[in-house]
Amino acid sequence: MNPLVVEQVTVAYDRQLVLEDVSFSVPEGKLVGIIGPNGAGKSTLMKAMLNFIPRMHGNVFVYGKPYEKQRHLVGYVPQRNSVDWDFPTNALDVVLMGRYGHIGLWKRPRKEDVDIAMQCLDKVGMLPYAKRQISQLSGGQQQRVFLARALAQDASVYFMDEPFVGVDAATEKAIVQLLNELKMRGKTVLVVHHDLQTVRDYFDYVLLLNKRVIAFGETESVFTYDHIQKTYGGKVTFLSAAHIVG
Amino acid sequence: MAHAALPGICIAFLLYGQKSLLVFLIGAACSGYIATVCIQFIVKHTRIKEDAAIGIVLSVFFGLGIVLLTWINQHEGGNQSGINDFLFGKAASLTGSDVNVLTVTAITMITTILVFFKEFKIITFDRAFAQGIGVPVSLLNGVLMFLIVSVVVIGLQAVGVVLMSALLITPALAARYWTEKLEWMMWLAGGFGALSGVAGAYISLIAYVPTGPLVIIFATMLFICSFLFAPKRGLCSKMIRRYIQRRTLRAKQLYKRGEQA
Numbered sequence: 001m002n003p004l005v006v007e008q009v010t011v012a013y014d015r016q017l018v019l020e021d022v023s024f025s026v027p028e029g030k031l032v033g034i035i036g037p038n039g040a041g042k043s044t045l046m047k048a049m050l051n052f053i054p055r056m057h058g059n060v061f062v063y064g065k066p067y068e069k070q071r072h073l074v075g076y077v078p079q080r081n082s083v084d085w086d087f088p089t090n091a092l093d094v095v096l097m098g099r100y101g102h103i104g105l106w107k108r109p110r111k112e113d114v115d116i117a118m119q120c121l122d123k124v125g126m127l128p129y130a131k132r133q134i135s136q137l138s139g140g141q142q143q144r145v146f147l148a149r150a151l152a153q154d155a156s157v158y159f160m161d162e163p164f165v166g167v168d169a170a171t172e173k174a175i176v177q178l179l180n181e182l183k184m185r186g187k188t189v190l191v192v193h194h195d196l197q198t199v200r201d202y203f204d205y206v207l208l209l210n211k212r213v214i215a216f217g218e219t220e221s222v223f224t225y226d227h228i229q230k231t232y233g234g235k236v237t238f239l240s241a242a243h244i245v246g
Numbered sequence: 247m248a249h250a251a252l253p254g255i256c257i258a259f260l261l262y263g264q265k266s267l268l269v270f271l272i273g274a275a276c277s278g279y280i281a282t283v284c285i286q287f288i289v290k291h292t293r294i295k296e297d298a299a300i301g302i303v304l305s306v307f308f309g310l311g312i313v314l315l316t317w318i319n320q321h322e323g324g325n326q327s328g329i330n331d332f333l334f335g336k337a338a339s340l341t342g343s344d345v346n347v348l349t350v351t352a353i354t355m356i357t358t359i360l361v362f363f364k365e366f367k368i369i370t371f372d373r374a375f376a377q378g379i380g381v382p383v384s385l386l387n388g389v390l391m392f393l394i395v396s397v398v399v400i401g402l403q404a405v406g407v408v409l410m411s412a413l414l415i416t417p418a419l420a421a422r423y424w425t426e427k428l429e430w431m432m433w434l435a436g437g438f439g440a441l442s443g444v445a446g447a448y449i450s451l452i453a454y455v456p457t458g459p460l461v462i463i464f465a466t467m468l469f470i471c472s473f474l475f476a477p478k479r480g481l482c483s484k485m486i487r488r489y490i491q492r493r494t495l496r497a498k499q500l501y502k503r504g505e506q507a
Contacts, residue, residue, distance in 0.1 A: 050374075071378065072380060088422060100365075
């Protein structure tokens with residue numbers, strides 16, 4: 001059974017269609033890159049799948065059941081700039097938030113949850129910063145805290161919205177390592193991604209999106225010159241496209 | 247929010263005919279809710295941004311409230327009702343039953359906050375994520391809004407409409423300078439608010455000055471002290487730290503130059 005099946009998802013803002021009839025199905029343990037130009041609806045697709053914005057039409061199934069019934073199986077890493085980093089809290093506290101779904105309403109985190117949060121911080125190399133106020137972290141470190149929080153959630157399918165934006169080389173490497181570790185553990189990860197150069201190195205599957213699905217499938221066969229041109233409306237020059245495809 | 251509550255309170259008074267905290271609470275909640283809906287409507291259907299929309303709606307509601315308040319004062323024997331104290335507040339106008347209502351509401355609010363502290367924290371920090379892990383975001387947000395409206399209505403009589411929002415925000419801002427933990431910030435803000443309240447009410451009693459402005463002056467003084475003298479984030483400690491850094495740096499440079507010579 002596929003961990004994620006998306007059927008004919010359609011989203012409109014003010015009667016204007018931003019996503020049209022998006023369908024795809026992801027096998028277990030794959031890293032999927034969602035690629036497309038600005039305004040192609042990449043983030044919108046993620047938010048629509050998570051029910052943050054209403055879908056006009058379409059269904060999302062997680063391990064065979066509707067997403068609404070399987071929320072606990074889905075982890076989400078929002079864009080870094082979506083929260084106020086001056087909020088009075090420290091890195092460990094943010095990672096602990098990933099455990100809230102397991103802890104349940106109004107109960108306090110147990111020692112066990114704190115231990116898991118610490119392990120997750122350790123995995124992204126942020127253990128020394130556990131008690132650091134979050135506004136004092138660099139952009140890359142903040143991104144790693146968000147990743148640690150998603151790990152603490154212990155989900156089966158992960159959605160990550162542009163985790164590579166504005167991070168340094170060390171963090172990028174750490175994220176890639178983490179993605180591969182998740183994959184080894186049979187997790188399925190969808191990543192909204194911008195950098196065409198790295199698509200081939202990072203992702204097993206790729207979803208080329210521009211309001212509609214231009215192409216979906218294994219990176220090897222789908223990430224071709226024609227498809228990229230079609231996705232970007234012919235704006236990628238011949239040379240750079242040839243370089244990307246390799 | 248306080249500004250939006252005023253017309254609701256006036257209408258509640260006109261309908262009910264006398265002063266009652268509970269009826270006022272309902273009135274304030276209704277007009278507060280209508281104001282919120284108006285703001286959201288404007289943001290969604292026009293190109294006007296949220297801050298501008300809030301400005302437009304709140305000033306209209308406040309204007310409406312003042313009109314109603316003046317009307318009540320001229321008719322209905324409003325002078326005896328004490329409703330005009332709502333503008334600048336008068337703690338002395340509180341009756342025994344008011345105090346009971348205040349106490350019960352305060353205890354209920356503190357309990358609610360303590361019980362759902364974790365949830366309130368996550369929906370304020372990262373609402374999308376909270377929704378993703380199955381926290382009932384809209385419900386809790388509604389509860390939080392209800393708590394704020396209740397605080398506003400209860401505080402109105404003591405500090406008045408004009409300064410209520412200042413009392414909501416200033417102690418919290420002051421507390422932010424002393425701590426990096428939300429838990430501590432909450433208790434500190436409560437403490438600062440209580441301190442300003444007691445001091446303001448006391449001086450208001452002996453000096454025959456409206457309570458509201460005095461309370462706010464005290465809260466603001468606490469804020470300025472925090473802004474200047476808080477150990478980590480305060481302006482003075484920052485300047486002292488920078489001065490020490492500069493001196494050690496200069497000493498090091500001099501030492502180096504001495505070595506080279």
